[in-house]
Amino acid sequence: MSRNDEIATLLEEFADLLDANGVEYKPRAYRRAAENIRDYPGAIEGLAAEGEDSVGEIDGVGDAISSKVVEYFETGEIEELTELREELPVEMDALTAVEGVGPKSVGSLYEALGITTLDELEAAAEAGEIQEVSGFGAKTEQNILDNIDFAREAHERSLLGEARPYGDQIRAYMAAGDAVEECALGGSIRRWRPTIGDVDVLVGSTDAEAVIERFAGWDELDRVIESGDTKASAYADDVRVDLRVVDPTEFGAALQYFTGSKDHNVAVRNRAIERDLKVNEYGVFREVRSTSSSRTASDDDVEGVEDDDQRAGELVASESEEAVYDALGMEWVPPELRENRGEVEAAADGSLPDLLAEGEVRGDIHTHTNWSDGGNTIAEMVEGAADFGHDYLAVTDHATGPGMVGGVGVSDEQLREQMGEVESVAADADIDVFTGVEANIAADGTLSVADDLLADLDVVVASSHAALDGDGTDRLVTAAEHPDVNVIGHPTGRYLNRREGLDVDIDRLADVAAANDTALEINANPARLDLGGGAVKQAIETGANVVINTDAHSPRNFDLLRYGVHTARRGWAETDDVLNTRDADSLRKFLDA
DNA sequence: GCCGTTTTCGGCCCGACTGTTTTCAGTCG
Known part of the structure; x- marks a missing residue:
């Protein structure tokens, strides 16, 4: 682990502990700083040796975090983090690995029952103590029991080479469904990342119920985690598969959205905002001034006001990815480039690379x-x-x-x-x-x-x-x-x-x-x-x-x-x-x- | 805690799902 990773991991732990304490906004700042330090191409220890100002050059790192970084390199610890750990001495990573349990639940369960480890969590759930805690109930307790063994196995990401053929198989199965008009893989598997957290499948259909039903009926699925009106998640051979169903007219916007990466999409959204546009999984929308000016609290009581906020405004693009990027003045970005490594700027000024294609290697x-x-x-x-x-x-x-x-x-x-x-x-x-x-x-x-x-x-x-x-x-x-x-x-x-x-x-x-x-x-x-x-x-x-x-x-x-x-x-x-x-x-x- | 060609203060990405709740919090992606 590089020292950049080491610092990033500490800051993420800091964020989790703040989250568990119910602190607002700070956790996001710490996570953002952690991410940027992890991605920073140079060595963080070099910056730390130069002082706080150098560390602060990294995006999302300000006075408070840079001084903690320097403190860590000088003393081997971050005092505030040590204090937080003492206040909340839990095995955060192990506990939050349980599906449905996040930092806030960990904080509440420690407060109420003193739970610090997976074993203690399991014992409390078996004893029926968790459903007695405010904010928890019988179903949550049962979910914890159902998911705890899986969390113990400490899942690592699948290799692309294992997941890709598997994703192709799921896609072929879904695409053969009557209600399915379009079907594609999204997420990291579409970007060809070396490792894959889950397989994202996107379907365009006007009959979501039938699509979800078909998905749930797939032979390979071991268990379904959730199943709603437009999305479902399941496990098959320890690989998580996430399905989304969208209207075919919004397929392009959804595919763009669910392909990511998160960093790419943030950069794209920011570009949209600069143009008075809004991008989400349903499309690109232009704010309509005449109606939005009356957008006050009293609107909640007025009948007939647009309640479909996600699709508010004038629709500019949604059917294809090309149209979505075009609406933002960008060329279509090949999925492999969507990592916010300069592709947003390149797509905007027409300087995207003419990428190597399959079949060109001789x-x-x-x-x-x-x-x-x-x-x-x-x-x-x-x-x-x-x-x-x-x-x-x-x-x-x-x-x-x-x-x-x-x-x-x-x-x-x-x-x-x-x-x-x-x-x-x-x-x-x-x-x-x-x-x-x-x-x-x-x-x-x-x-x-x-x-x-x-x-x-x-x-x-x-x-x-x-x-x-x-x-x-x-x-x-x-x-x-x-x-x-x-x-x-x-x-x-x-x-x-x-x-x-x-x-x-x-x-x-x-x-x-x-x-x-x-x-x-x-x-x-x-x-x-x-x-x-x-x-x-x-x-x-x-x-x-x-x-x-x-x-x-x-x-x-x-x-x-x-x-x-x-x-x-x-x-x-x-x-x-x-x-x-x-x-x-x-x-x-x-x-x- | 961080950030700023409309801000040095007042916002922070956001929508779906679940479960615990009677209107919302937590989690996840």
């Missing part, structure tokens, strides 16, 4: 065979790549060295032998086949394969497989400077939900990579997606090439390419930024340079 230059830990022969992998539609393939089996245990990697001698075999397969192949290796980068940046051999191979991918913590910038820079290294493979070495991987100064690495004709990989394996979108954007802006590889260990892994393509799009990649959109000849020129 080959894979990081793959494995049964010479190392792959499951197939060189010929099978080459045939698989051709069937997939690739123009070329590089065989880059693991070399022995740091991180390659159990005899997985091949020796220099075996590599020499393999080169001959790759060339003989290549002679009969329909596509171009490159020799190669995935060499290991030791902690000091040196490689595990002899230089003369590296010079003879077409493609050298250099990757770290051991000592994957701490700052890896020097290590990767050293490897990128090696004259025969073409690709830095899965640069941070992260494993989503399992390990963070190396801290890398992407700007510095990308600078060196650009100067040395070394490409930085977007590893399309859903457990990695490394580099991620934010880092890709930085690398490209610095001038480096990226390359999208699947790291395939079998022919069916070539299908994972789409996760890499959409990750590249999240990094604003255009076709020319991506090395393997080039044809084989021009790729060869890059490799030989």
Whole structure:
């Protein structure tokens, strides 16, 4: 966890404790500050060392919070937070993980019953004590009992690679319903985020009841959490699925709204406000001055006054996303860009990138065979790549060295032998086949394969497989400077939900990579997606090439390419930024340079 | 607690759902 994360987590805890105490507005300020500190690209400890004014440069961080940040770095604690913890000594994260229990409930239950842990919460619920507390009742108590085991499992987010096929399945099922006019996935799954909190399904229909009924009847659902007139939530195999039903005429506005991200939508709404427009999930509306001027408290008593506040004003757009953005003077924003990283401004002045498209990648230059830990022969992998539609393939089996245990990697001698075999397969192949290796980068940046051999191979991918913590910038820079290294493979070495991987100064690495004709990989394996979108954007802006590889260990892994393509799009990649959109000849020129 | 080309004070994103309540609070996304 970076120190930015560390501070952000503390501020969020601060917010929860304030919330539990019934404090208004402050919690939101703390959460906003936490979010901005977490997203801040630089190191918070550096700002803290410079003093409160520097910390206060971060959006949403003012005098009070910046002094707490500095205090934390100087003394190791935030005194006010310590006091709040003493006043309310509860396991906040564990308790609020129970569906339906938030900070305020935690505060009330501590006040009334002294509950501090999940075990105490469960005991109190079983004893029937919770329904006696003011504001709680029998149903709330039963809900707590129903949800407490689930909360104990401490759910992590699903990988995109697991959730996406699952979302496609749900969408297909819903789309086949008679009452369903339109159906789409929204939320983070539509933005292709590496991890997914839940699967959002949006349906356009004039018969919401039938749609909700169809949803509830889906075979895969384990249990339904809530089911109202226009939305329902359920769990299927521990994945939360949220359904929304909207009128087909408002489908575009709803899809825009539910695709997010939250930050993107806030920026879009602010742009609307500047234009005297209002955006919500029902559409874009223009304030109607003549009637809104009479909007006073007495209106509540007047019959015939617009009671449908959400749709108040003159409707400007709602049916399609394109119309919604157009009404705000913006180009349609591809979902992968909707993270408030400058896309709102770019869409407004017509400078959105012309993003890489699926189908433009022409080959894979990081793959494995049964010479190392792959499951197939060189010929099978080459045939698989051709069937997939690739123009070329590089065989880059693991070399022995740091991180390659159990005899997985091949020796220099075996590599020499393999080169001959790759060339003989290549002679009969329909596509171009490159020799190669995935060499290991030791902690000091040196490689595990002899230089003369590296010079003879077409493609050298250099990757770290051991000592994957701490700052890896020097290590990767050293490897990128090696004259025969073409690709830095899965640069941070992260494993989503399992390990963070190396801290890398992407700007510095990308600078060196650009100067040395070394490409930085977007590893399309859903457990990695490394580099991620934010880092890709930085690398490209610095001038480096990226390359999208699947790291395939079998022919069916070539299908994972789409996760890499959409990750590249999240990094604003255009076709020319991506090395393997080039044809084989021009790729060869890059490799030989 | 933060923020400001209509404000240094008075607002803070907001709608749906549930459950506990007789008009609203808490939670969630």
